[in-house]
Amino acid sequence: MDTLNQNISKPSLFSSFVAITKARLAISVVFSTVAGYLLGVESWNSQNWLTLLLLIIGGYCMVGASNVFNQIIEKDLDALMDRTKNRPLPSGTITKQNAFILGVALTVLGLGILYAVNAKTAMFGAISIFLYVSLYTPLKTMTPLSVFVGAFPGAIPYMLGWVAATGSFGIEAGTLFIIQFFWQFPHFWAIGWFLYDDYKKAGFFMLPTGKRDKKTALQIILYTIWMIIASVIPAFGYTGKLFLTKISAVIVVALGLWMLIYAFKLYKEMDAKAARKLMIVSVSYISLLQIVFILDKFLR
Template identity: 35%
Template sequence: MQADISQLKDAVATPGSAVSRWAQYYALTKPKVVQLIVFCAFIGMVLAVPGVPGWQDWGRMLTACAGIWLVAAAAAAFNCLVERSIDARMKRTAWRPTARGELSHSRALLFSGVLCAAGAAILLLAVNALTLWLTLATFVGYAVIYTLVLKPLTPQNIVIGGASGAMPPVLGWAAMTGQVGHEALLLFLIIFLWTPPHFWALALYRAEDYRRAGLPMLPVTHGNAFTRLQVFLYTLVLFAGCLLPFVAGMSGYLYLFAAVILGLGFCGYGWALLRNYSDALARKTFRFSLVHLSLLFAALLVDHYLA
């Protein structure tokens, strides 16, 4: 992941080339974040289909993934536009083309609008109206409510705003069934509980960045020790939440085994972070959180076909 981001930064920083301009627009979409969003939506789609998907199912899945990708990318681009001055003050995001002033406001806004319109059209015409409206609600939740309202005002921004980030499996489920089942809500809950310890681990070792940007992230407003405690407590709650698909009969023992092992690993990182903090450990915790969610959902997928 770091290598991919470094290559993208290099391409963005190469002035005057077609590759550079393409890379600038591509960077606005936050590709790694959007890939995880689409992956979680795809898992929701597959789990919503009993048995092995047929060709028609696969066609619908690919179409829905394309529509969701476009709207998610539009939300990311809008976020980059709105937060350009904040990004410019943060080491982690100062390379973004909007932060560097390499893309005009009008171009970034037009790019976001085109992506959103294209994604919305695909979802409405080729998937279903419910998926369209849920996806647009997610766009508003992230790009407007989280970015413009919650993030600059409250240290609980990532907790409340995490609802929009937890929507992808619900979108996927709705795309295949035309409704929101309780199974989709369980997947929503898992991501909702996963988001705070994932993001606060990042915020811990980037605290000075957020302080310099004037954002009220938890390590800035409540300190390092309190944030570490919250990370650990959330990993415990997340551990319990990840067992719910098995308890509800949605998955089998393979998933249960993966959930326990991955959950213990995340709790272990949270405990180590609480006992003996270092930026390096916080970075490892953040990276493990990505592995945790990816493997957890992959285990759900494999278990679905082995059941």
């Protein structure tokens, strides 16, 4: 009976893969890449479907690899936090050796697939995984500046899609990068706020001042404002082929103000509940923003 219970409770290979690659996070990142690709495509044909498929698979492999290596490095720290103690590595579901093999395999496969799209896409994919694993991950226990460093690989996926579609990095891709770069700060600081106590157990100090104080809340407001400004720049005709109509710009500003309201609520209430609401709104914001940009392009 004990053996039967163990077999029933033992995670499947698929569920372990989903957990160690952080599938939900990986899918949201791939969504950003797809959005950037759709914005960069000039004319649609059968080849685009193949490129898009390669981008999705290659993108997932690269994000999955980053998450695998991140969990290998943070295995002992993950065991200290309630949020992460049941992940495959700290729970013993997957060994470090097997996780490393998976990470390497996903990296090689992902880079190969992205290179089949074009060389620049593979290059930015490689830069992203390097920054995330080699700089952001170790810095999380050293300095709150880790969020600044992590914002670079976090902002690459949106512009990566444009590069995959056009084969070039210009003002358009740079604008997409800047939009998602500024979004990272209120998003991750909101997470750092409501998970502050859990992060503290592992020695992670993600907030800019290291504390849940008014200065941190004020910085969240300021970066949200910068994010809104960056998001409407395409409406003024300074970003090459990346353009946003005035109607869509109004919608984008409205979405930004919606997020800004929750940033001010956090400043006023100063609690984990308000931070969690801001985090949820921030996730909705970036997805809706990308959808607005796509619809604006194809419906104008």
